[in-house]
Every structure is written in structure tokens, then in C-alpha cells.
Amino acid sequence: DAKTTQPPSMDCAEGRAANLPCNHSTISGNEYVYWYRQIHSQGPQYIIHGLKNNETNEMASLIITEDRKSSTLILPHATLRDTAVYYCIVDRDGNTGKLIFGQGTTLQVKP
Amino acid sequence: DGGITQSPKYLFRKEGQNVTLSCEQNLNHDAMYWYRQDPGQGLRLIYYSQIVNDFQKGDIAEGYSVSREKKESFPLTVTSAQKNPTAFYLCASKVRTARAPLHFGNGTRLTVT
Numbered sequence: 001d002a003k004t005t006q007p008p009s010m011d012c013a014e015g016r017a018a019n020l021p022c023n024h025s026t027i028s029g030n031e032y033v034y035w036y037r038q039i040h041s042q043g044p045q046y047i048i049h050g051l052k053n054n055e056t057n058e059m060a061s062l063i064i065t066e067d068r069k070s071s072t073l074i075l076p077h078a079t080l081r082d083t084a085v086y087y088c089i090v091d092r093d094g095n096t097g098k099l100i101f102g103q104g105t106t107l108q109v110k111p
Numbered sequence: 112d113g114g115i116t117q118s119p120k121y122l123f124r125k126e127g128q129n130v131t132l133s134c135e136q137n138l139n140h141d142a143m144y145w146y147r148q149d150p151g152q153g154l155r156l157i158y159y160s161q162i163v164n165d166f167q168k169g170d171i172a173e174g175y176s177v178s179r180e181k182k183e184s185f186p187l188t189v190t191s192a193q194k195n196p197t198a199f200y201l202c203a204s205k206v207r208t209a210r211a212p213l214h215f216g217n218g219t220r221l222t223v224t
Contacts, residue, residue, distance in 0.1 A: 032210055043115075043201050043215030044154070087153065091210065098169070099213065101146070101154035 004088045006105045012082075014111050018075040022088030025069040032091040033064060034099065035073045037084040044087065044101070047073065078109045113138045115216035117202050122221045124196075132187045132219045134202035143185035144203040144213065147171060154201060160185055161207060189221065196223045 005023040012018040024033065034049040048055055048062045050071075055062045061074040075082055087104040115136045124130045136143065142161045146154040156169030160179040174193025179185055185204075189196045199220050203213040 034212070036213075041199075041218070041220075043203070043217045044213070045215070046212035049210065049212065098144075098156055098159065100156075103151070103153050 004090055004102055006086070006088050006102065008103065009106045009108070011108050011110055012075075012078045014080060014109055015077055018073075018078040018082065018107055018109070020073040020075075020086050020088075020105050020107065021070065022072070023070045024088070024090050027068050027090050033062065033068075033071050034089040034091060035060070035062065036087045036089065036101070037082075038087070038104070039081075039084045047086075049091075078107075080109050080111065083107060083109045115202055115204055115214060117200075117216035117219050120217070120219060122219055124221070124223050126223055127191045128223075129188055129190050130196075130221065130223075132189065132200050132202075132221070134185045134187065134216060135183055136185075136202075136204045136214075136216075137183060138204055138214060139182070140204035140214070141182065141207045142205050143179070144205075145169075145175070145177065145185070145187045146201040146203065148199040148201060148218075157187065157200075189223075196221060 032049050032051050035047040036044040038044040047059050050062045064071045085104040085106050087101050089099045118133045144159040145157040148154050155171050157175050158177045160166035176188045199218050201218045202216045205211045205213050
């Protein structure tokens with residue numbers, strides 16, 4: 001199973017872009033990259049996922065390197081409400097949806 | 112609004128007692144999951160069910176039991192055999208389509224003393 005490595009914490013100024021990196025150097029060809037976030041004492045919230053092309057939705061953009069060994073989640077204009085733990089996950093089993101959540105990156109958005 | 116309801120939000124039990132955590136969803140999802148989260152840690156999968164009357168063990172199933180008699184409901188029982196039951200428990204669901212995202216409830220915080 002592919003593993004992911006994320007920095008334990010990051011800061012971002014309110015209104016600026018937040019760029020959250022993730023390394024997944026052992027990812028295999030059919031594994032997707034997922035991002036979720038968890039605000040304190042709540043359930044995780046799905047953000048975005050992708051295979052090899054860059055993806056964008058109303059919440060964020062996902063940039064995956066050409067060799068697929070790393071990716072970056074971009075929150076274009078961070079707000080205080082984006083303060084959360086962000087999890088980068090490689091899909092271990094797409095059929096069952098069994099995802100491995102590591103410790104993630106705690107993003108602190110500061111005024 | 113559709114969603115996942117976990118109740119209660121906080122639960123207190125004495126050691127040696129079994130306790131059942133409720134999870135109900137009205138999203139018409141086939142698959143449901145239970146995760147456990149300890150302070151400062153990621154989520155670990157306890158059990159999951161892809162269809163009514165069927166479920167599979169996750170990575171840390173020992174000391175837990177589940178049932179899936181209805182599509183909407185996936186209760187988790189924390190038995191007295193679970194050595195460290197105090198934790199934050201999260202229920203999730205998804206459609207069975209591959210790659211579909213998980214939808215989570217807001218969790219139940221269980222404290223056993």
C-alpha cells in the first residue's frame with residue numbers, strides 16, 4: 001500500500017493561497033490521491049481527488065506531479081474557517097473505499 | 112437535508128459495560144464504515160459494510176461488533192473486551208461506485224472510566 005508523507009503543521013495568512021504538499025513516492029498506477037479535512041471535533045470532509053491530471057472544484061485545486069510521486073492541495077484564498085487538519089490519502093482499495101488516514105497537516109490560517 | 116447522524120455526541124460508561132453507538136444515514140448509500148480516532152492521531156478503520164446483512168473487519172476490529180440489518184443503519188457495539196475504548200468514533204457512508212468519496216457524521220466521543 002502506498003504511504004503518504006505530510007508536514008505536521010503549516011501557517012497561512014488569511015486571504016492568501018494555502019499550498020499543502022504531500023509525498024506519495026510509492027504510489028502505484030491505479031491509485032488515486034484524495035484530500036479530506038477535519039475541523040476540530042467534527043467528522044472529516046471530502047475536498048477533492050485525482051489520478052494524474054490536475055483537478056479543480058469549488059473548494060480547492062489539486063496539482064499532481066507528472067511522475068505522480070507528490071501532489072499539492074491549493075486553497076486559493078484561505079479564510080479562518082479553513083483552519084483544520086488536512087489529510088492526503090492514497091486510495092488503497094477503490095472498490096471497498098477503505099482509506100488510510102494518517103496524521104495529516106494542521107493548517108492554521110491567521111488574520 | 113441528507114446526511115449522517117451519530118448519536119449521542121458524548122457518551123460515558125463504566126468499565127466492563129458494553130455500549131452501542133448509533134449511526135443513521137438518509138443518503139441512500141450502500142456502504143457504511145466505522146472509524147476510531149485517538150487524540151492527535153489519524154483515523155483507523157474498525158468495520159465496514161458494503162451491503163445489508165454483510166460486513167467486514169477493518170484494521171482494529173477486536174473488541175467491537177456491528178450489525179447491518181437495514182440500509183440506513185450501522186450500529187457499533189463497543190464490548191468490554193475492548194482494552195482502550197475511550198476514543199472519538201466516526202461513522203461514514205458512500206455509494207458503492209469506485210472512487211466515490213466518503214461522507215462522515217460528526218462523531219461520538221466515548222469516555223469509559
